[in-house]
Structure formats: C-alpha cells, structure tokens
Amino acid sequence: MRERFDAAAVVRGCVEGYRLAYGGSAPGALSRRFELSLPAEPVPVLGAPDLLAQMLDKLVENAVDFAAAGTSIRISLASDARLRVENQGPALPDAIRDSLFDSMVSLRGRDRRSASKPLTAADNRARDSASVAAPTSSLS
Numbered sequence: 001m002r003e004r005f006d007a008a009a010v011v012r013g014c015v016e017g018y019r020l021a022y023g024g025s026a027p028g029a030l031s032r033r034f035e036l037s038l039p040a041e042p043v044p045v046l047g048a049p050d051l052l053a054q055m056l057d058k059l060v061e062n063a064v065d066f067a068a069a070g071t072s073i074r075i076s077l078a079s080d081a082r083l084r085v086e087n088q089g090p091a092l093p094d095a096i097r098d099s100l101f102d103s104m105v106s107l108r109g110r111d112r113r114s115a116s117k118p119l120t121a122a123d124n125r126a127r128d129s130a131s132v133a134a135p136t137s138s139l140s
Helices: 007-021 049-066 094-099 116-128
Strands: 003-006 033-037 044-047 072-077 083-086 133-135
Touching: 003 007, 007 033, 007 049, 007 072, 044 049, 049 072, 049 083
Parallel strands: 033 072
Antiparallel strands: 003 044, 044 133, 072 083
C-alpha cells in the first residue's frame, strides 16, 4: 500500500540496523563501517516504506559482500529521494554491466551466492510498486 512517509527516517533506521548487524561483535563476524549522508530536512515520498527498506537491504548486502576489507559502505539519500549505496571493491567487468540486474548473473564462485540475486531482488522491489517511493511535496 502506498503512503506518504519520510524516506530519510526509513534509511536512517535501516543504517542503524546495519551498524548493529555488521558491527563484528560476534566471533568470526564480518565487520563493516557505514557512512550515512542525509539531507537536514525530511525527504517526503509516496510509496511503501517496507519496500524501500527491503530494496536497501539487498543493495547493502551486495555492497558488503564486495567491499574491500577495512573500507566503509557509503549510503546517501538526496533531497529528491535519489538513493546511493557505494563501496570500494573490485570494478564491475564491462561485459556484465548491461545484465547486472538479470537473475543468475554471478561474479562469485560456485560456492557463493549469485552476485545479482540481491540486485535482482532490489530491482524487483522497485518495479513491483512501479516506484518504491516517489518524491512528494509534503508528508501530510
């Protein structure tokens, strides 16, 4: 169901969860740092907050899996609701760029999950609701 909500609040809450989940406190856990950049004002959108969170989860999962050791995952939300998830890691081969969101495309070995599964899932979340979240002028 589409509703008006503050995308910045959703993204902030998700990043708080990632910091706990990927904090590396458990033995053998993967430790990652997260940098968050949000506008000072709310980012009102019309959409589904749970789908935005699910999409961000999938993008972050992929970013964590491919980030170089000791680097941060950067998440930013612009005032026009553009969301970015960035990591430092190996560059994508040119041959895969056009098919990155296709299912069963993988940059990993056979023993690991498909690289595109999280991205395909994120792409599907965005397409399922036509738009996970569309900018709007207010939250009311």
